[in-house]
Amino acid sequence: xxxxxxxxxxxxxxxxxxxxxxxxxxxxxxxxxxxxxxxxxxxxxxxxxxxxxxxxxxxxxxxxxxxxxxxxxxxxxxxxxxxxxxxxxxxxxxxxxxxxxxxxxxxxxxxxxxxxxxxxxxxxxxxxxxxxxxxxxxxxxxxxxxxxxxxxxxxxxxxxxxxxxxxxxxxxxxxxxxxxxxxxxxxxxxxxxxxxxxxxxxxxxxxxxxxxxxxxxxxxxxxxxxxxxxxxxxxxxxxxxxxxxxxxxxxxxxxxxxxxxxxxxxxxxxxxxxxxxxxxxxxxxxxxxxxxxxxxxxxxxxxxxxxx
Ligand SMILES: NC(=O)c1ccc[n+]([C@@H]2O[C@H](COP(=O)([O-])OP(=O)(O)OC[C@H]3O[C@@H](n4cnc5c(N)ncnc54)[C@H](OP(=O)(O)O)[C@@H]3O)[C@@H](O)[C@H]2O)c1
Numbered sequence: 001x002x003x004x005x006x007x008x009x010x011x012x013x014x015x016x017x018x019x020x021x022x023x024x025x026x027x028x029x030x031x032x033x034x035x036x037x038x039x040x041x042x043x044x045x046x047x048x049x050x051x052x053x054x055x056x057x058x059x060x061x062x063x064x065x066x067x068x069x070x071x072x073x074x075x076x077x078x079x080x081x082x083x084x085x086x087x088x089x090x091x092x093x094x095x096x097x098x099x100x101x102x103x104x105x106x107x108x109x110x111x112x113x114x115x116x117x118x119x120x121x122x123x124x125x126x127x128x129x130x131x132x133x134x135x136x137x138x139x140x141x142x143x144x145x146x147x148x149x150x151x152x153x154x155x156x157x158x159x160x161x162x163x164x165x166x167x168x169x170x171x172x173x174x175x176x177x178x179x180x181x182x183x184x185x186x187x188x189x190x191x192x193x194x195x196x197x198x199x200x201x202x203x204x205x206x207x208x209x210x211x212x213x214x215x216x217x218x219x220x221x222x223x224x225x226x227x228x229x230x231x232x233x234x235x236x237x238x239x240x241x242x243x244x245x246x247x248x249x250x251x252x253x254x255x256x257x258x259x260x261x262x263x264x265x266x267x268x269x270x271x272x273x274x275x276x277x278x279x280x281x282x283x284x285x286x287x288x289x290x291x292x293x294x295x296x297x298x299x300x301x302x303x304x305x306x307x308x
Contacts, residue, residue, distance in 0.1 A: 011264035034143035059141035063131035069155030108166030116162035161261035195254035202246030209240040277303035
């Protein structure tokens with residue numbers, strides 16, 4: 001319960017700071033904007049803000065989020081299998097048993113936890129593949145170090161989210177997995193089937209959108225940006241962000257919105273990506289002007305179709 005509370009607290013604090021950074025000009029100009037959006041950000045005026053703005057890392061380091069996330073997911077999977085099959089505690093589950101308490105860790109079944117962990121692992125593996133073999137990030141794009149730390153922390157938190165609230169059912173504290181939580185019929189209920197279908201549907205479109213973005217870059221024009229067309233780009237400014245939201249929504253549906261960490265993760269994703277999406281719309285208008293308006297004369301949703 002302590003770790004669950006701590007992770008939820010961190011995600012809520014991150015969300016609060018993202019909103020704060022959007023509202024405070026000093027933070028907005030120095031910390032919030034990343035990648036191509038830095039070109040339209042107001043330049044920091046105070047000394048503190050300009051010094052803060054210098055702490056950047058290459059945006060291509062986004063790939064580290066997925067590599068760290070994937071390794072953590074596989075590692076957690078191995079420890080859970082060790083516990084379920086051979087009743088052995090690896091270091092993570094051992095620390096959980098010694099320093100945490102089982103309260104609030106039994107409302108997600110073993111199968112629900114394992115399915116969520118498997119889906120998140122697939123998502124992370126696809127993002128690792130896309131980062132290294134599909135995307136063509138420019139060498140100039142940079143992000144603030146706080147984004148980098150938040151990104152690594154976020155994917156670590158999401159890996160924990162998939163199983164932590166069902167940890168008592170694995171037998172972390174009692175040593176015996178909960179038999180009632182192992183029914184295969186759990187897997188066939190409408191909620192789980194719908195969530196899994198939504199997950200694959202969103203993943204397929206996100207992959208398609210990342211391929212479209214990558215296709216806009218030829219080797220000679222590594223730092224060039226163009227107006228993406230096709231697939232969901234026809235009606236949403238940042239469809240890959242929308243698909244990301246659907247991925248986390250599908251995990252929340254899978255756990256019947258009973259998983260607090262996943263719900264906090266979904267809220268963070270919606271708010272964080274909506275802030276970046278509104279900046280992206282502004283950036284397209286500034287960079288491509290009339291050509292952009294002529295391309296989409298009826299306009300497009302920014303990130304959430306029908307809502308925003
Ligand atoms: N869950 C979360 O909290 C969270 C947070 C952030 C991102 N994400 C996910 O991570 C993925 C990547 O995010 P991102 O912020 O890096 O997306 P992005 O800024 O749209 O960039 C994605 C890739 O496309 C390139 N690109 C973007 N617009 C382009 C254009 N008009 N012409 C040519 N190339 C273009 C970028 O190049 P440059 O890098 O050179 O600009 C980058 O390689 C997204 O699917 C997003 O959903 C999730």
